[in-house]
Amino acid sequence: MEALVLEQKGVLSLREIDLPLELGPDDVKIRINTVGVCGSDVHYYTHGAIGPFVLREPMVLGHEAAGTVVEVGANVQTLAVGDRVCMEPGIPNLSSRASKLGIYNVDPSVRFWATPPIHGVLTPFVVHPAAFTYKLPDNVSFAEGAMVEPFAIGMQAAARARISPGDVAVVIGCGPIGIMVALAALAGGCSRVYVSDFSADKLAIAGRYQGIIPVNIGERALKDVVLAETDGWGADVVFEASGSPKAYNGLFDLVRPGGALVMVGLPVDPVTFDVSGAIAKEVRIETVFRYANIFDRALQLIASGKVDLKPLITDTFNFNDSIKAFERAASARPTDVKLQILMEGEGN
Numbered sequence: 080m081e082a083l084v085l086e087q088k089g090v091l092s093l094r095e096i097d098l099p100l101e102l103g104p105d106d107v108k109i110r111i112n113t114v115g116v117c118g119s120d121v122h123y124y125t126h127g128a129i130g131p132f133v134l135r136e137p138m139v140l141g142h143e144a145a146g147t148v149v150e151v152g153a154n155v156q157t158l159a160v161g162d163r164v165c166m167e168p169g170i171p172n173l174s175s176r177a178s179k180l181g182i183y184n185v186d187p188s189v190r191f192w193a194t195p196p197i198h199g200v201l202t203p204f205v206v207h208p209a210a211f212t213y214k215l216p217d218n219v220s221f222a223e224g225a226m227v228e229p230f231a232i233g234m235q236a237a238a239r240a241r242i243s244p245g246d247v248a249v250v251i252g253c254g255p256i257g258i259m260v261a262l263a264a265l266a267g268g269c270s271r272v273y274v275s276d277f278s279a280d281k282l283a284i285a286g287r288y289q290g291i292i293p294v295n296i297g298e299r300a301l302k303d304v305v306l307a308e309t310d311g312w313g314a315d316v317v318f319e320a321s322g323s324p325k326a327y328n329g330l331f332d333l334v335r336p337g338g339a340l341v342m343v344g345l346p347v348d349p350v351t352f353d354v355s356g357a358i359a360k361e362v363r364i365e366t367v368f369r370y371a372n373i374f375d376r377a378l379q380l381i382a383s384g385k386v387d388l389k390p391l392i393t394d395t396f397n398f399n400d401s402i403k404a405f406e407r408a409a410s411a412r413p414t415d416v417k418l419q420i421l422m423e424g425e426g427n
């Protein structure tokens with residue numbers, strides 16, 4: 080099949096590649112319609128590795144996908160040919176200890192699309208377990224379906240935070256994931272969410288949503304804003320979504336006593352932070368790695384109209400132009416939130 084292949088760091092090609100397409104009894108075969116370009120795809124393209132995951136042989140990119148079921152395995156009851164679906168890109172071992180505990184996202188043997196050596200889905204067809212394939216409600220488009228994956232990370236962060244109705248939250252970092260976290264926090268019951276960044280362009284996009292208050296930390300210190308707006312008490316929940324080590328300086332000044340810090344952003348190197356500052360307020364610290372048991376909930380929220388991800392899709396490229404899409408993503412325009420690739424011959 081033709082696919083977008085990352086041959087090695089910095090080298091992409093659209094070419095034929097042999098990909099397995101045998102359908103097991105619990106699988107479905109999906110014709111891919113839309114694939115989102117993710118920061119991780121771009122990072123493999125520009126750096127050839129993310130942490131311990133190193134590209135050693137050519138790999139198909141793409142893991143944020145939606146499409147149409149074209150074949151179902153003998154045991155599949157929940158999906159039928161013609162169903163519009165989105166797919167959870169990680170396939171855990173369902174017999175593993177992690178899966179039995181319900182935390183299949185941290186199963187050490189999980190196979191995740193476009194994470195070396197596992198191929199991604201920038202290719203016309205894929206076979207996937209029905210258990211990790213979700214039917215799109217009629218009012219959710221393929222483009223929105225391909226946004227469920229990044230939104231699921233925001234949802235996982237909101238779930239980890241254990242938000243109470245009316246909570247005030249802070250999200251550090253206004254990249255695509257920061258915006259997803261802010262939207263999930265609002266949908267999860269926060270009364271308002273302060274989102275900080277240096278980029279006025281990124282903040283302007285986030286600030287279009289009701290309930291999100293942009294804070295340009297090139298102009299004002301985040302601590303000053305948060306303390307002024309909470310009578311000096313601090314935010315109930317702080318989400319770190321920038322991955323910048325600098326974000327950890329004075330981080331616990333932002334959190335109220337007994338509040339929560341949720342770590343979402345991945346710093347490249349180990350980070351030093353103020354343990355005493357956290358202990359003095361008995362801050363609860365949570366971490367987020369992908370998501371588990373979230374995709375169906377994300378779809379429900381999108382279908383309900385409580386979360387509108389459509390304004391975050393900045394541009395759409397045809398599959399034939401997918402190398403251009405990656406070059407554009409690698410140029411990191413601050414006004415680009417999500418670029419998507421539409422597979423040939425499909426409508427949206």
Ligand SMILES: [Zn+2]
Pocket residue numbers: 117118119142143228229
């Ligand atoms: Zn992604």
